[in-house]
Amino acid sequence: xxxxxxxxxxxxxxxxxxxxxxxxxxxxxxxxxxxxxxxxxxxxxxxxxxxxxxxxxxxxxxxxxxxxxxxxxxxxxxxxxxxxxxxxxxxxxxxxxxxxxxxxxxxxxxxxxxxxxxxxxxxxxxxxxxxxxxxxxxxxxxxxxxxxxxxxxxxxxxxxxxxxxxxxxxxxxxxxxxxxxxxxxxxxxxxxxxxxxxxxxxxxxxxxxxxxxxxxxxxxxxxxxxxxxxxxxxxxxxxxxxxxxxxxxxxxxxxxxxxxxxxxxxxxxxxxxxxxxxxxxxxxxxxxxxxxxxxxxxxxxxxxxxxxxxxxxxxxxxxxxxxxxxxxxxxxxxxxxxxxxxxxxxxxxxxxxxxxxxxxxxxxxxxxxxxxxxxxxxxxxxxxxxxxxxxxxxxxxxxxxxxxxxxxxxxxxxxxxxxxxxxxxxxxxxxxxxxxxxxxxxxxxxxxxxxxxxxxxxxxxxxx
Numbered sequence: 001x002x003x004x005x006x007x008x009x010x011x012x013x014x015x016x017x018x019x020x021x022x023x024x025x026x027x028x029x030x031x032x033x034x035x036x037x038x039x040x041x042x043x044x045x046x047x048x049x050x051x052x053x054x055x056x057x058x059x060x061x062x063x064x065x066x067x068x069x070x071x072x073x074x075x076x077x078x079x080x081x082x083x084x085x086x087x088x089x090x091x092x093x094x095x096x097x098x099x100x101x102x103x104x105x106x107x108x109x110x111x112x113x114x115x116x117x118x119x120x121x122x123x124x125x126x127x128x129x130x131x132x133x134x135x136x137x138x139x140x141x142x143x144x145x146x147x148x149x150x151x152x153x154x155x156x157x158x159x160x161x162x163x164x165x166x167x168x169x170x171x172x173x174x175x176x177x178x179x180x181x182x183x184x185x186x187x188x189x190x191x192x193x194x195x196x197x198x199x200x201x202x203x204x205x206x207x208x209x210x211x212x213x214x215x216x217x218x219x220x221x222x223x224x225x226x227x228x229x230x231x232x233x234x235x236x237x238x239x240x241x242x243x244x245x246x247x248x249x250x251x252x253x254x255x256x257x258x259x260x261x262x263x264x265x266x267x268x269x270x271x272x273x274x275x276x277x278x279x280x281x282x283x284x285x286x287x288x289x290x291x292x293x294x295x296x297x298x299x300x301x302x303x304x305x306x307x308x309x310x311x312x313x314x315x316x317x318x319x320x321x322x323x324x325x326x327x328x329x330x331x332x333x334x335x336x337x338x339x340x341x342x343x344x345x346x347x348x349x350x351x352x353x354x355x356x357x358x359x360x361x362x363x364x365x366x367x368x369x370x371x372x373x374x375x376x377x378x379x380x381x382x383x384x385x386x387x388x389x390x391x392x393x394x395x396x397x398x399x400x401x402x403x404x405x406x407x408x409x410x411x412x413x414x415x416x417x418x419x420x421x422x423x424x425x426x427x428x429x430x431x432x433x434x435x436x437x438x439x440x441x442x443x444x445x446x447x448x449x450x451x452x453x454x455x456x457x458x459x460x461x462x463x464x
Contacts, residue, residue, distance in 0.1 A: 073193075074193050074434060074435065075094060075095060075193050075194075075434060076095065078092065078094025078095065078432045078433065078434060079092060079094055079095050079432075081426070081432055082094065082432040085430055085432070087430040089429070089430050089451065090430040090431075090432065091430065091431045091432065091443070091444070091448060091451075091452065092432050092443050093431060093432060093433045093439040093440045093441075093443050093444060093452075094432050094433055094434055094440065094443075095440065095443070096245070096309065096411050096412065096440050096442060097314060097440070097442065097443065098309065098312060098377055098381075098411070098442045099442060099443050099444075099445075101380065101445050101446060101447070102445070103443065103445055103448075106312060106377075107312060108311060108312050108370070108373050109369070109373065110311075110360055110366050110369045110370045110373055111311060111312060111313070111356055111360070113366060113369075114355070114356045114359035114360050114366060115356065117359050118352075118355055118356075118359070123355065125351065126351075127347075127348050128161070128348045128349055128350075128351050128354070129348065130160075130339040130342050130343055130347070130348050131159075131160045131161060131335065131338075131339050131342075132160060132161020132162075132320070132348070132349045132354060133161060133349075133351060133354035133355065133358060135354075135355075135358035135362060136161055136318075136320075136354040136355070136357050136358045137159045137160070137161060137320065138358075138362075139357065139358055139361035139362050140159065140161075140305060140320045140322075140357065140361070141157055141159045141320075141322060142361075143277070143284060143288075143361055144274065144277070144288055144291060144303060144305060144322060145157070145288070145291070145292060145295060146285075146288075146292065149292070149295065151295050151324050154328060155328040155331060156324060156325050156326065156327060156328055156330075156331050157322060157323070157324055157325070157331055158322070158323040158325065158331040158332070158334040158335035158338065159320055159321070159322045159323075159335075160320065160321050160335060160338045160339065160342065161318075161319075161320050161349045161354055162304070162305075162319045162320050162321050162349065163317045163319065163346065163349060163350075164306045164307070164308055164316075164317040164318055164319040165273065165274075165275045165304050165305065165306030165308065165319045166194060166198065166306075166319075167317065167319065167346070167349075168304035168305065168306070168319045168320055168321040169195070169198050169273065169304045169321075170198050170201070170202065170345075171321050171338060171341060171342060171345070172271065172302050172304060172321050172323075173185075173198050173199050173201070173202025173204050174202050174341045174345070175334075175337065175338060175341060176202070176204050176236060177202050177203050177204050178337075178341070179337065180234075180236075182205070183204070183205075183234060183235060183236060184204075184205045184206060184207055184231065184232060184235045184236070185199050185204055185205070185206040185235070185236045185237075185238055185271065186206070186207055186208070186209050186227070186228065186231050186235055186236065186237045186238060186268075187199075187206055187207075187208055187209070187238045188208065188209060188211035188212075188224075188238070188239075188240070188244070189208035189209065189210060189211055189212065190211070190212055190246055190247065190436055191208075191211075191238070191240075191245070191246075192240075192245045192246065192273070193246075193434070195238065195273075207231070208227075209223075209224055209227035209228055209231070209237075210223030210224050210226070210227050211223075211224055211244075211247070211249075212247050212249065212414065214416065216404070217404035217414065217416045218249055218404060218407065219249045219250075219251060219255075221251065221255055221258075224259070225258065225259070225262055228259070228262050228263065228266065228268065229262055229265075229266060231266065231268065233266055233267050233268070234266075234267050234268065234269070235266075235268050235269070236268070236269045236270075236271045236302070237263055237268050237269070237270055237271060238271045238272075238273060239259070239270060239271065239272050239273070239290070240272075240273055240275075241272045241273065241274035241275075241276075241277070241287065241288070241290050241291050241303070242274070242276055242277065242280040242281070242286075242287040242288075242289075242290065242409070242410070243275075243276040243279070243280035243287070243409050243410025243411065243412070244410075245275065245410070245412055245438075246412050246414055246434070246436055246438035247408065247412070247414040247438075248408030248409055248410050248411075248412045248413050248414055249407070249408055249409075249414065250280075250409055251290075253289070256289075256290050256293055257293070260293060260294055260297055260299070263294075263299070264297065264299060269299075269300060269301065269302065270294050270299060270301040270302070271301065271302040271303075271304075272290070272291050272294075272301065272302065272303040272304070273303075273304050274287075274288070274291060274303055274304065274305050274306070275305075275306040275308070275309060276309050276310065276410055276411070277305070277310055278310045278371070278374045278378075279309045279310040279374060279377065279378055279410070279411070280378065280409050280410040280411075281378065281409065282374060282375040282378035282379060284371065284374075291303055295324055298326075299324070300323075300324055300325055300326055301323075301324045302321065302322070302323050302324075303321070303322040303323075303324075304319065304320075304321050304322075305319045305320045305321075305322065306318075306319040307319060307353065307357055309411065310374055311356065311357065311360065311370070313353045313356060313357075316350065316352055316353030316356065317349075317350060317353065318349075318350070318353030318354055318356070318357060321338065323335075323338070377442075381410075381411055381441050381442055383446065384441050384444050384445070384446060384449060385405060385406065385408075385413065385441055386406065387446050387449040388405060388413075388441070388444070388449045388452060388453055389402055389403070389405045389406050390449075391449050391450045391452075391453035391454075392405070392453045392456065392457065395450075395453055395454065395457055396453075396457045396461075398461065400460070404416070411440055411441055411442040412438050412439065412440055412441065413438070413439050413441055414436075414437055414438055415437045415438070415439055415456060416437055416460075417437040417456070417459055417460060418437065419435045419436075420463050420464065421437070421459040421460060421463045422434070422435050422436075422437055422459070423435075424458070424459040424462075424463045425455055425456070425459050428455075428458075428459075429451075429455035429458070429459075431452065431455050439452075
C-alpha cells in the first residue's frame with residue numbers, strides 16, 4: 001500500500017477543524033484526525049503544516065504495477081496503423097490476408113456451401129475429442145501426403161488437429177521441449193515474425209540459418225547448406241514447405257534434394273511449416289512436393305498445417321500438427337503425448353472450421369470447386385506480381401534489376417527495402433507494410449500497382 005501527499009492551499013471548514021474536535025464522520029487517533037470520504041472511498045489524514053492543512057491520501061496500488069506495456073505486434077500493428085489513417089490513397093500490405101480486386105475480404109463460395117451443408121444436417125456443437133475431428137484429420141493428412149502415401153497406409157503418421165498454423169507450431173514446440181530437452185530448432189533468416197515467439201514461449205532454443213541474400217534478393221543456398229551442416233546433430237530444421245514467408249523465395253526441386261541430403265547426413269529432424277498449400281502455385285500437389293520428398297526418403301518429420309490462406313478460414317483457427325514416425329507403434333505413442341500436451345493447453349479444438357475442411361476436401365464436387373477457386377486466387381496474385389514488375393521496369397530508368405519480384409512466389413514479395421525506406425513508404429506514401437520490406441501482394445489490386453511502383457522507386461532511390 002502506497003501513500004500520496006495532497007497539499008491543499010485552501011480547505012473546507014470540515015478540514016480546518018483542530019485536532020481535538022471529533023465531529024460526526026471523523027475518527028480521532030492520537031493527535032491526528034482522520035476523515036472518511038464515503039463517496040470516494042478514500043481515507044484522509046489531516047496534519048498542520050505552516051499554517052495550512054495537508055492531507056495524506058491512501059491510494060490503492062495495483063498488484064500488477066510491475067507489468068510493463070507490451071510493444072505492438074510488428075505484423076498486426078500494421079493493420080492498426082492502417083485503420084487509424086484517414087488518407088484516401090492508403091494501402092495495407094502488411095497482413096497476409098487475401099483481398100479481391102476491390103480490396104475486400106473474400107469468403108470462398110465453396111466455404112459457404114460447406115457451411116450450408118452443416119446447417120442442413122443439423123450438426124451439433126458437442127466437444128470434439130482432444131485430437132480433433134476424425135474426418136478432418138483423415139482428409140488433412142491425405143491432402144498433405146497423398147491418400148496412397150506409405151506413411152498413411154502403414155499408419156506411421158500421428159495427426160492432431162491444432163489451432164491453425166500457430167497453435168500447431170506451439171503444440172510441436174511443447175512436444176520438442178518435453179521429449180527432446182536441449183535440442184535446438186534452426187529457423188531461416190529471415191522467417192515469419194511469430195516463429196521466434198513460439199519457440200521462446202515453448203522454451204526451445206533456436207538459432208538461424210542463412211536464407212536470404214540481400215545482394216541478389218534471392219536464396220543464399222550455399223550459406224543455408226553450410227549452416228545446416230554446422231548445426232549440432234539431431235537439431236530440428238524448420239523449413240517453409242512452399243511460398244517462404246516473408247521472402248517468397250523457394251528452393252528449386254534440385255536444391256530441396258540437396259537440403260534433404262544434408263539433413264539426413266546430420267541426423268537432423270525436418271520440421272515443415274505449410275501455410276500455403278495450393279495457394280502458392282495454384283496446385284495442391286506442387287506445393288506439397290517438398291514434404292512428400294522428405295517423407296519418401298523415410299525420414300521422420302513434423303509438419304504444421306494451416307487453412308487460413310488456402311480456404312480463407314482466418315478466424316476459424318483450423319490446422320494440424322503431423323508427425324511422421326518410423327513405425328505405427330511410435331506414431332501411436334507420439335499422438336498420445338500430443339493429446340496429453342493439448343489437454344491442459346486448450347483441452348480440445350473448435351469444430352466449425354474442421355467440419356468445413358472435412359466437407360470440402362471429403363466431397364469430390366466441392367473439392368474440385370475449391371481447387372478452381374484456389375487457382376483463381378493464386379492467379380490474381382500472379383497477375384498483380386506481373387503488373388507491379390511491369391510498372392517498375394517501365395518507370396525506373398536506373399537500370400536496377402527488378403526481376404526478383406517475378407522469381408518469388410506466393411502472396412508476399414520481399415522488396416529489399418530497408419527500415420528507413422519502409423518508413424518513407426508509410427509516412428510519405430501511406431503504404432503500410434512491415435519494417436523488413438515485405439509486402440503482401442494479396443492486398444494489392446491491379447489498379448494500385450502503378451501507385452505502389454512509384455512509391456517503391458521513390459523510397460529506393462531517394463532514401464538511404
